[in-house]
Amino acid sequence: MIATTSSEKKAVRLLELGASDVINYVSTPDWGRQVRELTDDRGADVVVEVGGAGTIAQSIAAVAYRGVISLVGHVAYDTTGMNLLDFTYSGATLRAIGGGSRSDLEDMNRVITAHKLRPVIDRVFPFEEALDAASYLASGAHFGKVVISH
Structure with a gap:
């Protein structure tokens, strides 16, 4: 499992909890490419997207062909949104996850x-x-x- 965080202290905790790799998205804003490098260009089968419009482009870059992006949050506000052509080429599925019943x-x-x-x-x-x-x-x-x- 590859995790992202903005804090070195949190990175240590994520590794302790079982993450194989942790990417600091502040020092590595192109973290989608870093995910690709860590997976020999395969990408992640599942990306849990918590940022929303502000980070969806990186999730698209990180997801494996025909992978799934699970949208669970919108904490990174941005008006640029996502490139639909990149998303189409990813072959991925975007699934919004709500609160449930x-x-x-x-x-x-x-x-x-x-x-x-x-x-x-x-x-x-x-x-x-x-x-x-x-x-x-x-x-x-x-x-x-x-x-x-x-």
């Missing part, structure tokens, strides 16, 4: 329980500090989930 959530929870999956939790805030939690999340300093408890 209650039954989807219940299915997910069963899988998490059955496989004893443990999410990476960065920090837990009491409900009374929800505004602080939102500020912390917005800062981008977190690694993993920011939780508000009741």
